[in-house]
Amino acid sequence: MTYQELVQKIVDLQNDGLELFNAGKSVLGKNLLGTHLGSYEGNQIVIQGCIHAREYITTLLMIEQVKYLHSQGLNVSGGIYFLFMTDPDGVEIVLDGINSAPCEITKQYLILGNNNSTNFSQYKANINQVDLNTNFDADWGQGTQNVFCPNSENFCGFYPESEREVQGLVNFTLKNRPLLTISYHSKGEVIYYGFQGESAENLERDRQIGTRLSEETGYQLILTENSTGGYKDWCIRKLQIPAYTIEVGRSELPHPIGIEYLPEIFEQNRYVPELALGLANEYASQIKSAKIVNINTKERKIKNDSYARSGFNGAKSFQNRRSTSWSSNHQK
Numbered sequence: 085m086t087y088q089e090l091v092q093k094i095v096d097l098q099n100d101g102l103e104l105f106n107a108g109k110s111v112l113g114k115n116l117l118g119t120h121l122g123s124y125e126g127n128q129i130v131i132q133g134c135i136h137a138r139e140y141i142t143t144l145l146m147i148e149q150v151k152y153l154h155s156q157g158l159n160v161s162g163g164i165y166f167l168f169m170t171d172p173d174g175v176e177i178v179l180d181g182i183n184s185a186p187c188e189i190t191k192q193y194l195i196l197g198n199n200n201s202t203n204f205s206q207y208k209a210n211i212n213q214v215d216l217n218t219n220f221d222a223d224w225g226q227g228t229q230n231v232f233c234p235n236s237e238n239f240c241g242f243y244p245e246s247e248r249e250v251q252g253l254v255n256f257t258l259k260n261r262p263l264l265t266i267s268y269h270s271k272g273e274v275i276y277y278g279f280q281g282e283s284a285e286n287l288e289r290d291r292q293i294g295t296r297l298s299e300e301t302g303y304q305l306i307l308t309e310n311s312t313g314g315y316k317d318w319c320i321r322k323l324q325i326p327a328y329t330i331e332v333g334r335s336e337l338p339h340p341i342g343i344e345y346l347p348e349i350f351e352q353n354r355y356v357p358e359l360a361l362g363l364a365n366e367y368a369s370q371i372k373s374a375k376i377v378n379i380n381t382k383e384r385k386i387k388n389d390s391y392a393r394s395g396f397n398g399a400k401s402f403q404n405r406r407s408t409s410w411s412s413n414h415q416k
């Protein structure tokens with residue numbers, strides 16, 4: 085599969101009547117494509133995947149989830165934002181090889197950070213060699229595996245939210261105020277919950293919701309330790325909402341997880357989006373952002389409508405729109 089073939093699978097969702105939007109842009113200017121299912125009224129959740137380049141199986145999983153939900157219809161109130169691929173530049177390098185780099189200097193830069201290897205099948209970072217899931221402003225730089233120089237993995241960037249993809253995801257999340265987020269990664273068949281500094285009350289709430297997700301998928305629920313700067317961590321720290329990292333694919337499988345394992349992974353995760361939205365509704369009174377989301381419903385619907393009309397290729401200003409209540413903390 086080439087990068088273009090993978091992107092085409094997302095674009096083809098429009099043939100089923102789904103609308104795509106951009107949650108932002110990558111460093112190289114690629115669209116961070118997403119779609120929305122359900123209603124813009126009521127509670128919202130965000131499901132994002134492929135923030136690590138080699139984990140594009142999660143993009144394929146989310147496409148299957150969207151197709152399934154779109155054909156069945158959502159039986160829960162509220163809506164779900166799917167963001168299919170947070171690191172498209174990195175995925176292109178993994179799928180099409182290092183010769184797809186935009187220029188010779190970038191190519192040599194990437195090879196240097198990849199242990200001087202031209203094999204990029206195990207590559208995790210973005211085109212700047214930043215590990216996007218360590219670049220968020222949540223105890224940034226304090227992870228035990230963080231490195232501070234460009235690398236194929238674990239480089240947290242020169243400062244938090246330095247990367248365009250991370251800025252896009254942050255702005256999108258602040259704009260749409262989900263009550264819960266799920267980040268799909270591979271591999272290991274585990275679910276991570278919680279973040280250091282979280283209140284005991286919120287941690288117990290997150291454990292309860294996580295237990296339900298664990299029962300549905302059969303994946304083990306694990307409390308996060310020694311990891312910082314991830315999207316999940318940021319959601320918990322800044323928004324105080326329940327947020328989860330779900331690692332799909334058996335631990336013994338090599339990266340990248342082969343497409344032949346997609347049916348197995350989809351069966352384990354088929355009902356996760358609807359379940360997660362149902363849990364967000366069930367626990368809404370215990371989630372601080374719930375009230376804020378409801379207050380902004382009318383404003384958000386208007387913006388989403390104008391957004392849909394402009395078409396996903398023309399909607400460039402999305403990442404520049406910021407929630408007023410959070411803008412002072414997040415302007416960088």
Ligand SMILES: [Zn+2]
Nearest residue numbers: 136139269270
């Ligand atoms: Zn990952």
